[in-house]
Amino acid sequence: MADETTAQDQDDSALRDAQRLLESESTDAGLTRLAALHPADQAHVLSQLDSELRAPLLSRISQPALAEIFEYLKDEPRHAVVDELATALLGPLLDQVDRDIAVDILHGLSPERAQQALAAMTSAPDIAPLLAHPDETAGGRMTTDYVAFQRDWTVEQALSYLRRTRPAAEQVFYLYVVDSEERLEGVVSLRQIVVAEPEERISTLMTPEVVSVLATADQEEAARRVQRYNFIALPVVDERQRLIGVVSIDDLMDVAEEEATEDMYRMAGLAERESLQRPVARSLLPRLGWLLVALVSVFAAAAVVDAFEGTIERAAALAVFMPVIAGLGGNAGVQTITLVVRSLALGNVELRDVRRVLLRELLIGVTNGVIFGLIVGLLIFAWKGNVGLSVVAGVAMLLNMTMAVTAGVLVPVSLRALRLDPALASGVLVTTFTDVLGFFFFLGLATLMIDRIA
Amino acid sequence: MADETTAQDQDDSALRDAQRLLESESTDAGLTRLAALHPADQAHVLSQLDSELRAPLLSRISQPALAEIFEYLKDEPRHAVVDELATALLGPLLDQVDRDIAVDILHGLSPERAQQALAAMTSAPDIAPLLAHPDETAGGRMTTDYVAFQRDWTVEQALSYLRRTRPAAEQVFYLYVVDSEERLEGVVSLRQIVVAEPEERISTLMTPEVVSVLATADQEEAARRVQRYNFIALPVVDERQRLIGVVSIDDLMDVAEEEATEDMYRMAGLAERESLQRPVARSLLPRLGWLLVALVSVFAAAAVVDAFEGTIERAAALAVFMPVIAGLGGNAGVQTITLVVRSLALGNVELRDVRRVLLRELLIGVTNGVIFGLIVGLLIFAWKGNVGLSVVAGVAMLLNMTMAVTAGVLVPVSLRALRLDPALASGVLVTTFTDVLGFFFFLGLATLMIDRIA
Numbered sequence: 001m002a003d004e005t006t007a008q009d010q011d012d013s014a015l016r017d018a019q020r021l022l023e024s025e026s027t028d029a030g031l032t033r034l035a036a037l038h039p040a041d042q043a044h045v046l047s048q049l050d051s052e053l054r055a056p057l058l059s060r061i062s063q064p065a066l067a068e069i070f071e072y073l074k075d076e077p078r079h080a081v082v083d084e085l086a087t088a089l090l091g092p093l094l095d096q097v098d099r100d101i102a103v104d105i106l107h108g109l110s111p112e113r114a115q116q117a118l119a120a121m122t123s124a125p126d127i128a129p130l131l132a133h134p135d136e137t138a139g140g141r142m143t144t145d146y147v148a149f150q151r152d153w154t155v156e157q158a159l160s161y162l163r164r165t166r167p168a169a170e171q172v173f174y175l176y177v178v179d180s181e182e183r184l185e186g187v188v189s190l191r192q193i194v195v196a197e198p199e200e201r202i203s204t205l206m207t208p209e210v211v212s213v214l215a216t217a218d219q220e221e222a223a224r225r226v227q228r229y230n231f232i233a234l235p236v237v238d239e240r241q242r243l244i245g246v247v248s249i250d251d252l253m254d255v256a257e258e259e260a261t262e263d264m265y266r267m268a269g270l271a272e273r274e275s276l277q278r279p280v281a282r283s284l285l286p287r288l289g290w291l292l293v294a295l296v297s298v299f300a301a302a303a304v305v306d307a308f309e310g311t312i313e314r315a316a317a318l319a320v321f322m323p324v325i326a327g328l329g330g331n332a333g334v335q336t337i338t339l340v341v342r343s344l345a346l347g348n349v350e351l352r353d354v355r356r357v358l359l360r361e362l363l364i365g366v367t368n369g370v371i372f373g374l375i376v377g378l379l380i381f382a383w384k385g386n387v388g389l390s391v392v393a394g395v396a397m398l399l400n401m402t403m404a405v406t407a408g409v410l411v412p413v414s415l416r417a418l419r420l421d422p423a424l425a426s427g428v429l430v431t432t433f434t435d436v437l438g439f440f441f442f443l444g445l446a447t448l449m450i451d452r453i454a
Numbered sequence: 455m456a457d458e459t460t461a462q463d464q465d466d467s468a469l470r471d472a473q474r475l476l477e478s479e480s481t482d483a484g485l486t487r488l489a490a491l492h493p494a495d496q497a498h499v500l501s502q503l504d505s506e507l508r509a510p511l512l513s514r515i516s517q518p519a520l521a522e523i524f525e526y527l528k529d530e531p532r533h534a535v536v537d538e539l540a541t542a543l544l545g546p547l548l549d550q551v552d553r554d555i556a557v558d559i560l561h562g563l564s565p566e567r568a569q570q571a572l573a574a575m576t577s578a579p580d581i582a583p584l585l586a587h588p589d590e591t592a593g594g595r596m597t598t599d600y601v602a603f604q605r606d607w608t609v610e611q612a613l614s615y616l617r618r619t620r621p622a623a624e625q626v627f628y629l630y631v632v633d634s635e636e637r638l639e640g641v642v643s644l645r646q647i648v649v650a651e652p653e654e655r656i657s658t659l660m661t662p663e664v665v666s667v668l669a670t671a672d673q674e675e676a677a678r679r680v681q682r683y684n685f686i687a688l689p690v691v692d693e694r695q696r697l698i699g700v701v702s703i704d705d706l707m708d709v710a711e712e713e714a715t716e717d718m719y720r721m722a723g724l725a726e727r728e729s730l731q732r733p734v735a736r737s738l739l740p741r742l743g744w745l746l747v748a749l750v751s752v753f754a755a756a757a758v759v760d761a762f763e764g765t766i767e768r769a770a771a772l773a774v775f776m777p778v779i780a781g782l783g784g785n786a787g788v789q790t791i792t793l794v795v796r797s798l799a800l801g802n803v804e805l806r807d808v809r810r811v812l813l814r815e816l817l818i819g820v821t822n823g824v825i826f827g828l829i830v831g832l833l834i835f836a837w838k839g840n841v842g843l844s845v846v847a848g849v850a851m852l853l854n855m856t857m858a859v860t861a862g863v864l865v866p867v868s869l870r871a872l873r874l875d876p877a878l879a880s881g882v883l884v885t886t887f888t889d890v891l892g893f894f895f896f897l898g899l900a901t902l903m904i905d906r907i908a
Contacts, residue, residue, distance in 0.1 A: 038663075038665070038683070040682050040683040040684070041682075047802065048802065048803070048807075050810070071684070072683070072684060159648065162645075162648055162649060163649050167645070172644075173627055173686070190644050190645065190648065191616075191621070191626045191644065193648075194613065194617070194626075194647075194648060195616060195617050195620050209492075211492070226704075226707075227707055227708065228494050228495075228498055228526065229492070230525070230704040231704070232627070232686050232703060232704065249703050249704065249707065250680075250681070250686060250703065252707075253680075253703065253706075253707045253710060254681065256707060256710065256711055257681070257710055257800070260714035260715075260718075261796055261800070263718075264714075264717075264718060265792065265796070267792075268788050268789050268791075268792035269788070269789055270789050270792060270793060274793055275793075276793060276794070276803050276811050276814065277802070280814060280817050283818060284818055287789055287822065288822055290785070291782060291785055294781065294782055294785040295829065295830075297781070298777055298778045298782055299778060299833065301777040301778075301781065302774050302777055302778050305774045305776075305777065306771075306774045309770050309771065309773070309774060312773045316763050316764075316766040316770070317760075318773075319759055319763070319766045319770075319772075319773035319776065320759045320760045320763060322759075322777075323752055323756055323759065323776070323889055324749075324752040324756050326777070327752035327885070327889065328745060328748055328752055331723060331744070331745055331881075331882055332745060334722050334881060335722050335741055335744070337722075338718055338724060339724060339728055339730060340730070342715055342718055342719070343730050346711070348501065348731070349502070349730050356504070360730060363734050364734055364741060368738070368741065368742055372745060372749070375749065379753065427788060428785055431781070431784070431885075439777070
């Protein structure tokens with residue numbers, strides 16, 4: 001990471017200038033600077049502006065310029081910018097952006113606002129069939145602008161077809177071959193066509209086994225597949241293997257990155273679309289909601305301690321070491337749950353691996369439990385010279401670490417089995433668990449051995 | 455996520471069969487099934503096998519088949535497989551894989567093993583200059599197999615050059631234009647060449663402003679740039695703007711995914727290359743090391759409680775609510791730190807935004823602190839009927855949440871300012887902080903007001 005700031009510093013100074021001007025009072029100068037940038041850079045600058053600041057600027061950017069910027073905005077800032085746009089501006093804008101982007105934006109709108117925007121669009125009839133595919137599926141992400149050949153065409157026919165139709169850049173890295181009923185039969189790359197003899201048949205050039213993805217498949221599955229095969233685009237088919245669209249790797253790279261961000265945010269109890277550019281008012285409620293869940297869990301831990309208040313009254317030193325038992329258990333549990341959630345997300349483990357994974361993590365958990373049971377016991381003995389307290393703490397440490405890794409495996413795996421997102425198995429759930437159990441083991445054992453402690 | 459298991463179930467049954475056989479005693483049948491799969495699928499199956507199981511199988515896969523599999527193995531399993539391979543097999547294998555992959559593998563080896571492997575390679579002279587680029591830079595990830603034209607060529611000359619040289623598939627989506635000193639001057643897409651008139655000059659077709667990346671830039675910077683501009687490849691230049699290689703989006707997508715995984719793992723205190731397929735012995739030490747860090751931090755919290763042992767002796771109910779103050783503070787802190795770490799990683803905020811970000815998070819932290827201070831105070835009053843205890847807990851809650859979000863911003867930002875990875879600002883650091891401060895505020899205030907509590 002060290003070098004990157006330097007490299008970026010040089011290249012991004014024009015961006016930073018534009019941003020600084022837009023954030024100051026000089027919005028006119030800022031907009032002029034902005035317009036001089038590559039649309040991708042304009043998108044980047046706009047993404048970094050606070051929502052309150054950006055909203056009034058949007059109406060001052062020309063419709064075609066804004067449409068170009070939309071091609072480059074990532075999901076989260078794009079949704080934010082759309083929210084800031086007047087509905088009257090939205091319809092004409094959607095007519096100008098790529099269809100897959102228009103569909104994605106329409107999916108993100110409230111039903112009423114989507115209706116209003118569609119009513120104002122001239123391309124509404126072309127968009128309607130695409131809207132049938134749910135958001136976050138391969139069908140919802142695909143573009144229908146692809147190039148398909150018939151297998152009996154010659155290379156010359158294919159080339160003249162391309163020269164005639166002049167397809168846009170992003171669709172012609174792969175050319176798909178379909179039969180008379182539009183069923184996907186093969187794939188050729190543009191490179192193959194260019195270097196082949198003019199009279200050669202497409203059928204002899206094409207790779208007949210094409211990896212495709214069903215339109216109903218999750219967009220994450222499409223991302224995983226394009227990544228596994230090192231492709232740069234993936235054909236999308238319906239349940240009868242008919243080619244109906246293409247998803248390209250640059251969109252799927254965004255998908256993979258968004259999913260990673262979502263998983264991180266879910267595990268921390270943040271809304272999926274949280275960002276530091278979001279208006280505070282919209283961030284507050286989801287975070288507050290999550291803290292209410294945490295509230296229930298910390299009061300559960302409090303209830304456990306409360307049940308042993310009599311024991312603590314006899315030996316206040318127990319309160320000193322409660323955070324040790326709970327804290328180390330929590331850390332061990334977070335290690336396991338993070339590894340399991342991410343491995344499930346990347347498809348590196350599956351449900352049927354649960355036994356092997358549980359045994360593996362238990363082996364680690366018990367080993368660390370023994371080691372840290374001994375360390376904690378010895379440290380407490382060295383500090384307080386209380387044998388009973390040391391033994392109780394050491395045993396509670398072992399038990400809590402063992403339970404922590406068990407929960408770290410079973411919670412996300414159970415969520416996946418219930419077809420829920422394993423990332424909901426967030427840190428707070430596992431630390432609640434280790435707090436409650438840690439206090440229970442520690443204070444429970446202490447109660448049994450209170451005569452040797454107090 | 456819900457649909458994806460179904461879609462995958464159908465397509466992946468052949469993979470699962472092969473894996474099941476390899477994991478059972480029927481390795482012969484398993485290897486036969488494996489060989490029938492696409493090399494990308496073979497790579498996926500091998501990635502999912504436990505290291506102990508996989509090592510003896512590798513010598514039974516033919517050299518060319520293994521080389522093909524290596525093109526598709528992701529970073530982490532590739533390193534693991536290389537570790538399992540006999541050094542004698544490694545040299546000839548590296549001769550057969552793409553140069554950028556060979557370089558990546560050599561970078562991951564111990565110096566002695568890299569020397570041995572290089573000595574056994576016939577392509578060592580071609581590889582040596584690439585090895586000069588550090589791992590994890592754009593130069594370390596690039597391939598030198600790219601196509602470059604001169605600006606005064608015609609389209610016809612360019613096409614006949616392509617037909618003569620027949621470049622491999624992955625390099626010809628973009629064709630770069632260089633001057634007589636190899637300086638990057640422009641870019642044309644293969645599509646543009648195909649649809650242009652034969653006598654047209656490359657100089658009139660090309661886009662003159664090419665986004666490139668310095669060879670010394672971090673690979674993450676290259677990934678971020680390819681993603682910002684929706685490119686599928688990025689030219690790599692030296693400090694004199696000379697074209698020296700190309701990084702392609704499929705490699706950069708792997709980079710982005712690995713970096714996300716690394717950040718998640720670092721925040722949880724796992725080794726970067728941790729995986730559920732790793733031998734337990736190799737996972738144990740890094741996790742243990744992290745728990746030792748956590749040990750210091752939980753004993754710091756214990757020391758704070760210890761300082762107030764006299765107060766707890768007078769009011770054991772304080773021990774009951776310690777986990778409430780510390781736990782809710784910890785959750786609020788983890789929310790902020792996760793958002794800040796991820797936003798820094800994605801380039802959505804930068805160091806100069808720190809003031810704005812801190813104010814934003816403080817606004818949220820203080821608001822939530824007031825709300826949860828009131829809720830916690832009221833709940834404790836309802837439960838225990840102790841006004842003093844309720845007031846002390848409520849105020850401590852507000853103070854701790856305020857400090858939690860402050861640490862959540864300042865810790866990762868400071869790490870970035872020190873050119874360290876902000877993801878080192880892991881959960882454990884922020885929860886230690888909220889434990890220590892939470893106990894200090896709560897027990898400190900309780901000590902001042904002990905006559906109203908006990």
